[in-house]
Amino acid sequence: MTALDDLPLTPTTTTVRAACPHDCPDTCAMVVTVENGVATGVRGDPEHPFTRGGLCVKVNNYQDKVYDPDRVLHPMRRTGPKGSGRFEQITWDEALDTIAEQFRAKIAEHGPETVMPVSYLGTQGILNGLSVGDAFFHRLGATVTERTYCDSGACTAYAATVGATAGVDPESLVHSRYIIIWACNMVSTNLHLWPVVAEAQKRGAKVVVIDPVRHKTARRADWHIPIRPGTDGALALAMMNVIIGEGLADEDYVREHTLGYEELAERVRQYTPEWASEETGIPADDIRTLAREYATTDPSLIRIGVAIERHAGGGQTVRSIACLPALVGAWRHVGGGLLQLPLWAHPVNWPAFIHPEMATPGTRVVNQYLIGRALTGELPLDPPITALVVYNSNPMVVCPEQDKVARGLAREDLFTVVSDHVLTDTARHADIVLPATTQLEQHDIMFSWGHFYVTLNTPAVAPEGEAVPNTELFRRLAARMGFDDEYFRLSDSELLAQAYDWSSPVMEGITLESLRESGWARLNLPGPDEYRPHADGGFPTPSGRTEFRSSALEAAGNFVVPLFRQLSEEYQPGGYVDPLPHYVPPRETGDSHPLNLISPKSHAYLNSSAGDQAMQKRVQGEQTVTLHPADAAARDIVDGVYVAVHNDRGRFVALARVSDEVAPGVAVAPMGAWPKNAKDQSTVNAVNPFAFADLGNAPTFSDTRVEVTPV
Numbered sequence: 001m002t003a004l005d006d007l008p009l010t011p012t013t014t015t016v017r018a019a020c021p022h023d024c025p026d027t028c029a030m031v032v033t034v035e036n037g038v039a040t041g042v043r044g045d046p047e048h049p050f051t052r053g054g055l056c057v058k059v060n061n062y063q064d065k066v067y068d069p070d071r072v073l074h075p076m077r078r079t080g081p082k083g084s085g086r087f088e089q090i091t092w093d094e095a096l097d098t099i100a101e102q103f104r105a106k107i108a109e110h111g112p113e114t115v116m117p118v119s120y121l122g123t124q125g126i127l128n129g130l131s132v133g134d135a136f137f138h139r140l141g142a143t144v145t146e147r148t149y150c151d152s153g154a155c156t157a158y159a160a161t162v163g164a165t166a167g168v169d170p171e172s173l174v175h176s177r178y179i180i181i182w183a184c185n186m187v188s189t190n191l192h193l194w195p196v197v198a199e200a201q202k203r204g205a206k207v208v209v210i211d212p213v214r215h216k217t218a219r220r221a222d223w224h225i226p227i228r229p230g231t232d233g234a235l236a237l238a239m240m241n242v243i244i245g246e247g248l249a250d251e252d253y254v255r256e257h258t259l260g261y262e263e264l265a266e267r268v269r270q271y272t273p274e275w276a277s278e279e280t281g282i283p284a285d286d287i288r289t290l291a292r293e294y295a296t297t298d299p300s301l302i303r304i305g306v307a308i309e310r311h312a313g314g315g316q317t318v319r320s321i322a323c324l325p326a327l328v329g330a331w332r333h334v335g336g337g338l339l340q341l342p343l344w345a346h347p348v349n350w351p352a353f354i355h356p357e358m359a360t361p362g363t364r365v366v367n368q369y370l371i372g373r374a375l376t377g378e379l380p381l382d383p384p385i386t387a388l389v390v391y392n393s394n395p396m397v398v399c400p401e402q403d404k405v406a407r408g409l410a411r412e413d414l415f416t417v418v419s420d421h422v423l424t425d426t427a428r429h430a431d432i433v434l435p436a437t438t439q440l441e442q443h444d445i446m447f448s449w450g451h452f453y454v455t456l457n458t459p460a461v462a463p464e465g466e467a468v469p470n471t472e473l474f475r476r477l478a479a480r481m482g483f484d485d486e487y488f489r490l491s492d493s494e495l496l497a498q499a500y501d502w503s504s505p506v507m508e509g510i511t512l513e514s515l516r517e518s519g520w521a522r523l524n525l526p527g528p529d530e531y532r533p534h535a536d537g538g539f540p541t542p543s544g545r546t547e548f549r550s551s552a553l554e555a556a557g558n559f560v561v562p563l564f565r566q567l568s569e570e571y572q573p574g575g576y577v578d579p580l581p582h583y584v585p586p587r588e589t590g591d592s593h594p595l596n597l598i599s600p601k602s603h604a605y606l607n608s609s610a611g612d613q614a615m616q617k618r619v620q621g622e623q624t625v626t627l628h629p630a631d632a633a634a635r636d637i638v639d640g641v642y643v644a645v646h647n648d649r650g651r652f653v654a655l656a657r658v659s660d661e662v663a664p665g666v667a668v669a670p671m672g673a674w675p676k677n678a679k680d681q682s683t684v685n686a687v688n689p690f691a692f693a694d695l696g697n698a699p700t701f702s703d704t705r706v707e708v709t710p711v
């Protein structure tokens with residue numbers, strides 16, 4: 001354990017350096033207080049330049065998760081019907097024997113693709129997170145699960161335009177003078193970036209928020225531009241129309257560092273502000289003002305949120321937005337350019353965990369969004385899925401077509417294993433539940449998708465009960481299945497040693513030893529006051545330029561970046577895509593379902609995590625849906641009544657909120673609430689479609705039409 005010297009210690013009290021495990025851009029450095037072997041509190045590390053000592057409402061009582069009386073502490077076998085939540089304690093040996101026996105029987109009957117893993121980012125640690133288990137399932141020959149929950153479409157579009165670049169250092173935003181926060185509720189979802197933006201604002205920056213909702217972040221902005229969901233592409237294309245048409249482009253930068261300018265100029269001529277106004281609901285004059293201010297204020301910065309991709313044209317939207325900084329030469333300046341996912345700065349050694357070479361070439365790939373259909377047979381699969389292993393994920397809450405997920409999980413002939421901290425709605429359907437450790441009980445090392453710091457997580461306390469880290473879970477499963485590859489015998493400290501490419505120049509001066517001392521370290525990149533990654537071009541694209549005309553899309557068509565599809569390090573080619581940016585309108589329109597439903601993140605839950613914790617439930621309340629006063633009045637709905645939100649896919653009952661914060665025609669129902677606590681055992685994903693966006697197999701949660709009626 002690492003004691004912090006500067007903190008007053010009593011003999012039985014120590015502090016341990018840890019890291020918030022969550023799938024959140026902030027990746028906060030935590031300090032855990034341990035008294036007599038018990039974690040009694042967590043707080044942010046005040047010395048961390050990004051975290052600055054504060055943890056959010058989702059995590060600042062993390063010790064309550066460790067000692068939650070409802071925690072799963074032992075392996076359990078189901079004794080009641082699926083979904084009932086009735087289980088009996090068994091030993092690890094019995095659990096592993098049952099799993100191995102079931103796998104062998106199912107595989108003998110159907111072949112190995114009958115087994116399917118379902119996992120995502122319950123923890124983001126490199127050891128226990130995204131790729132833990134991949135090697136095991138590759139070795140087994142199981143169905144490969146494509147995981148495009150989050151930012152996959154945006155990453156395809158971004159990579160196709162500017163390459164997999166870290167982009168602007170989030171800390172450089174203090175130098176920005178014009179900041180567009182586009183589809184991101186920063187104060188809830190990227191809390192520690194807000195003080196940087198606020199500092200820039202204090203120094204004179206104009207902060208613009210483009211969002212259908214006047215939320216906590218929009219209220220702090222200088223200009224909130226409400227937009228119809230799914231039409232941001234029209235706005236970005238019209239901005240280019242104005243910038244090029246009015247001669248506001250940075251001609252030198254465009255000439256030296258971009259590809260396909262002439263074709264782009266020709267393409268965007270049709271996308272006038274008047275046309276975009278019809279699509280977006282934003283006055284044409286506002287579109288002109290935005291384009292002019294953006295093009296003429298240096299440094300200008302666009303921060304795109306993940307929600308920007310969640311509609312039919314999400315990929316092309318990000319394509320268009322990613323063209324803007326090069327068009328106006330924003331990359332020339334410290335604090336100028338695009339902030340998407342700084343995770344590309346982190347040299348994580350993914351292949352050492354994924355082991356793509358263990359996969360059988362040609363193994364079937366099923367996208368996780370289709371899990372409801374895959375399990376109910378609506379997606380014809382040969383062989384069918386007869387064994388499911390869920391860890392780091394809660395598909396009952398996070399997947400669309402919730403009713404199909406529930407019906408699929410209830411199948412009697414399906415053998416389901418779930419590893420989690422508590423009995424989630426998903427775990428309640430399991431045949432075997434396995435106890436997982438929390439972050440305070442496991443080793444890990446964290447990359448970040450929101451800053452340039454590596455953070456080490458040292459366990460603060462011994463595991464409660466018989467809980468094990470995911471690494472150990474897969475070591476045990478591999479041993480039971482008789483897999484003798486060396487990888488399956490690596491200890492956590494050996495895994496830590498291979499988590500990063502320590503020889504990368506950005507890791508210079510950073511070692512596991514130094515991290516044990518400090519807890520975290522900034523990547524060896526120029527400081528936030530000088531970092532201009534593309535002042536002289538140097539984009540990691542085939543041409544080295546910002547590609548208005550994308551050679552990657554031209555060559556591969558639609559593709560999923562490797563991180564989301566653990567099969568290989570190669571781009572997986574898909575269907576034809578026009579290599580020039582263009583407009584793809586929202587898919588769902590509807591007379592019978594006139595309201596456009598969006599489901600952003602809950603303030604107090606991290607996706608569905610913490611969704612059953614007492615304190616967070618008190619802060620967040622139950623599943624709500626918020627309507628504009630005009631839409632509420634037209635339906636005889638008043639604030640505080642229960643309403644049904646429905647379409648052809650399903651329905652859920654929510655507490656109605658009425659507020660002019662929401663644009664007319666839009667309904668907002670945050671995601672994360674648990675069906676088991678909901679009025680009719682359904683939450684917002686009951687009505688969401690599985691349909692993919694145009695690039696990267698991204699979800700279309702913002703492309704959902706519903707009607708809302710009082711119940």
Ligand SMILES: Nc1nc2c(c(=O)[nH]1)N[C@H]1C(S)=C(S)[C@@H](COP(=O)(O)OP(=O)(O)OC[C@H]3O[C@@H](n4cnc5c(=O)[nH]c(N)nc54)[C@H](O)[C@@H]3O)O[C@H]1N2
Nearest residue numbers: 183184185188189229230305306307600601603606607702
């Ligand atoms: N509190 C909290 N923080 C979180 C999470 C959480 O669950 N809770 N989850 C983490 C994860 S996994 C992620 S991916 C990030 C996501 O964080 P964000 O990128 O902020 O994404 P969301 O909260 O889903 O949506 C952000 C905003 O986009 C708006 N929006 C929805 N559709 C559209 C659209 O078509 N156009 C425009 N312009 N705006 C639109 C919504 O109104 C919302 O205000 O947050 C992370 N942080």
Ligand SMILES: Nc1nc2c(c(=O)[nH]1)N[C@H]1C(S)=C(S)[C@@H](COP(=O)(O)OP(=O)(O)OC[C@H]3O[C@@H](n4cnc5c(=O)[nH]c(N)nc54)[C@H](O)[C@@H]3O)O[C@H]1N2
Nearest residue numbers: 120121122150391392393394398419436599607608609671
């Ligand atoms: N309608 C709608 N749906 C969405 C979204 C949306 O905005 N709207 N957002 C999408 C996005 S961006 C994302 S990222 C996904 C998130 O989808 P998920 O990553 O599935 O998110 P969680 O619901 O938090 O589920 C994580 C589960 O892992 C468990 N867990 C945590 N740590 C560990 C561990 O160490 N070991 C094990 N075995 N389990 C652990 C947690 O307790 C929790 O039950 O949801 C997607 N779904």
Ligand code: SF4
Nearest residue numbers: 020024027028056059
């Ligand atoms: S959820 Fe995000 S903001 Fe909250 S403590 Fe974790 S990393 Fe920090």
Ligand SMILES: [Mo]
Nearest residue numbers: 023149150306
């Ligand atoms: Mo996400």
